[in-house]
Amino acid sequence: MAQTRPARIAVxxxxxxxxxxxAAIHRALPxxxxxxxxxTARLPYGTKSAHTVERYALQAAQSLLADGAVDGLVVACNxxxxxxxxxxxxxxxxxxxxxxxxxxxxxxxxxxxxxxxxIGTERTVASGAYAQAVAALDPRVTVHARAxxxxxxxxxxxxxxxxATDATLRAYLQPWLADPGVRQIxxxxxxxxxxxxxxxxxxxxxxxxxxxxxxxxxxxxPIARQLGQRFAGAQGRGVVELFATDSLxxxxxxxxxxxxxxxxxxxxVDL
Ligand code: DGL
Numbered sequence: 210m211a212q213t214r215p216a217r218i219a220v221x222x223x224x225x226x227x228x229x230x231x232a233a234i235h236r237a238l239p240x241x242x243x244x245x246x247x248x249t250a251r252l253p254y255g256t257k258s259a260h261t262v263e264r265y266a267l268q269a270a271q272s273l274l275a276d277g278a279v280d281g282l283v284v285a286c287n288x289x290x291x292x293x294x295x296x297x298x299x300x301x302x303x304x305x306x307x308x309x310x311x312x313x314x315x316x317x318x319x320x321x322x323x324x325x326x327x328i329g330t331e332r333t334v335a336s337g338a339y340a341q342a343v344a345a346l347d348p349r350v351t352v353h354a355r356a357x358x359x360x361x362x363x364x365x366x367x368x369x370x371x372x373a374t375d376a377t378l379r380a381y382l383q384p385w386l387a388d389p390g391v392r393q394i395x396x397x398x399x400x401x402x403x404x405x406x407x408x409x410x411x412x413x414x415x416x417x418x419x420x421x422x423x424x425x426x427x428x429x430x431p432i433a434r435q436l437g438q439r440f441a442g443a444q445g446r447g448v449v450e451l452f453a454t455d456s457l458x459x460x461x462x463x464x465x466x467x468x469x470x471x472x473x474x475x476x477x478v479d480l
Contacts, residue, residue: 216443217242219273220283223254226403227285228467233429242445250455255330259292266293268480291338311431313342324393327354329400364403378414399427449473
């Protein structure tokens, strides 16, 4: 009988943030084999030039796809998705999914005021990728974007619900929300895969500043649903391999707050 290899998806990010996406995929498709890479040695990507981000992304993808045993690549990083998808798709012969379009679609579906906020890294915000993706779906919706780069360090520190996190959110959001246009947002896209861990803190600070609730959306569940349709019935063994490019001790300690690592195989990789 012909032996077929298990179905396997590769997922990558600059750090542990992409584990929020991996967790959603694992919940939706527990039988699929998953392979994750966090390029922790070179984090953050969000403050770097588009050229450097593209170079790093090609190296990360090469490492994940080298053995030809992967059926799809999820770029679980908004920064990479905002500037390197064309290069990844041109170089590799697997389906490459980014996180911007699913997040934009979720925001367009959720907003009633027609004003959507986006927080993300400097590179993601400078790219205008969310404004473009939203305009392609519904040109009547206005996107207001704000770079909030320090949140990546707070997430990598595991400070999800901490006074320093509330203070940082307030420092970024208060001046931004003073703009009457921005005040109309009813939906906020967590445009960085590190940010879903701040859902509680964000709801609290936004609620204080706007005196009404704001809907938070991110790409993890929409991506997982998309893969769920695409890979329904695909057979893997539920094996999870996790790779990092620096200190496994730190990766396991902080990454464990994002994804249950007990049954995963964890290894160091050099790009
Ligand atoms: N998690 C990455 C993103 O979604 C960015 C973090 C970084 O700056 O490296 O954009």
